[in-house]
Amino acid sequence: MKKRVVVGLSGGVDSSVAAYLLKEQGYEVIGLFMKNWHDDSVTISDECPWLEDSNDAMLVANKLGIPFQTVDLSEQYKERIVDYMFNEYEKGRTPNPDVLCNREIKFDVFMKIALDLGADYVATGHYCRKSTIEKDGKEIHQLLAGKDDNKDQSYFLCQLSQDQLAKALFPVGELLKPEVRAIAKEQDLITADKKDSQGLCFIGKVRLPEFLQQQLKPKEGVIVEVEKSNQIYNQTQPNFNNKLEELDYLSQKKSYAVSDGKVVGKHQGAHYFTKGQRKGLAVGGTVEPLFVIETDVNENVIYTGQGKNHPGLLRNVLFVSNDELHWIREDLAINEGETMQVKARIRYRQPLQDATLHKVDSGLYVEFKDAQSAITEGQFVAWYLDEELVGSGVIS
Template identity: 40%
Template sequence: MSNIDTIVGLSGGVDSSVAAIRLLEQGERIAGLFMQNWEDDGSGECRAEDDRRDAVAVAAKLGIPIHFRNFAGEYWSGVFEHFLAEYARGRTPNPDILCNREIKFKHFLDAALDLGASRIATGHYARVRERNGRFELLRAVDDSKDQSYFLHQLGQTALSATVFPLGDLHKTQVRAMATQAGLVTADKKDSTGICFIGERDFRTFLAQYLPVREGEMRTPDGTRIGTHQGVFFYTLGQREGLHIGGVRGYAQAPWFVIGKDVPTNTLIVDQLLTTPYLDSHRTRTELAHWIAGKPPASAFRCQAQTRYRQQPDACAVTVRDDGTLDVRFDNPQRAVTPGQSLVLYDGEICLGGAVIESTDAQWPMQWPHAPQPEPLT
């Protein structure tokens, strides 16, 4: 394997397929590697075998060798157990971010180096740039597909050994290249949602691991309007799946989740699209990760995203002595959710980020268990 420069993570999708094409066009000596991160649980929703078949077909079409590794055990302990623990706390985690850090840019990278390659490539839409001996993570050219949000936990070691061949392409170009090459993945639908859940109902899946415990749905003033199967099935701002029919005395308008009182297993909902209970001006995070290895300063201004595909907004960041962050937004942010990630940018450069711990979103006075941050200093 010493004659291989780069190992491409072939997932069986169109993006990783075209990543391999681009490297071949550049004269790279490459091989593919298919990662299995989830064992078939008998539900029929695990698409690993279909994806494996497509990855093999792509490798054969391109004339490159392909290797296989099963990281299901590492995924369970490094990603899925954390996913369950966060939901049990009433928070909403993002397993894709942890998967990138713990599996794709750790175990996959180690496997590639063991095979004699010097670096890895994936089909992520992002870019890497080296400046003055340091590596920067940049947004992709295609803003609508940029995935730097999911990659913000990477560090210098991973970025120095990673290439993102699709970073300067638009999705339409990627599909056109796959079609021209005659790949079976050219028209394959992009995967969405959480990989190990697939197309099945989220609550049905989660109920296999967390106890279903019926609780009450109440309005901000405490009026009981229905029941639910457990607060951990819901996230802030959620509208779908509440199953609240016509309620006497209330308008025929959508309901939204505005709070989760975890100790009492109560879901707090409101009807107003402009409900003030979802707006935050500041947030406190857990320990921050910096791509450069350290923050730009102890206090600085930049832009932040609190969810994927959100437009970045200006903010002021204060790095606390324990490495956590206090972030004050210039404009109120909607449904900032504990457990999700706040990712910081300086223009096109991703600085890093952290998991959201709490916000200053208004909490109805009837609910005493509001998770409020300490005042900013």
């Protein structure tokens, strides 16, 4: 019996080539397109991206001679991703919908549908790799970075579990992007030259502020600029009795008041902005560009500073609470009082940074060797041992 694989065909080149490769490897392949959104009032242009994408996915399936169908997951997507996002933004946190989409939709709701179709595996076009080792007589699945450094997407899968990985396949993970396009061209697939999709995972061409405005009402507030020379940044550090006190102190974000700077403009809602953001402030006349250094959703104030090295952006310790801490490799999880040297990143495409994990009673501190810019609550930090992603957590 051939093993059966359901491929999430997104209408892009990566998943198209994933389906082709699996067929070549002798699997019985089924293509499924996930329709995750159909509120056309929040797409930017008149084009209907999901229709175009599902059409491309269908043409690829026809070309490859594999069965194809569309599944409508918009109800679950709204509940698990969109509602969660609005909730996080209202709290002044910045969620990562793509990480959640993989954990909650592709490798959960979608995976269950695939398994109901008798699938042995679910495959996607992600640039990452999976390897399986045996340890103490048990199979353990490793999530490894993709071969293409420019495209490595392991970060987006940082919340997967062993059960999810056991059923996952990533056929393009061993390839470079140009090789994937070349295969698509050779096989005359309609997606060969298609641009990579931008925008929210599957919602199509949506700009986040417009999307947020559907639910979070505009509310005018002030933009305050805080000078680099402000005394907030020049306070002497207290003496610490132990490492824990030091980590706790260094992980705290600065709290600002309007009196700490000067009002330089107005905005339509602090919940539309995120730390490190530069675009959309509409304040001119500064020597260096203004960056958001903090948002206060309760007082509806945005604090900004000039230049990407403004001290308000930089910090080298962050905290993850126990309930938002996740180990892909549960067998490597550290216990209270233990530390681990890792490479870590706090956003997709960020080069890996040297860091030390410190496990404490209430969670985990990640201490970076170098200060990081715009550590943002609600985003994910992921840590690696060599090229293996072993754990992640939500920055609190």
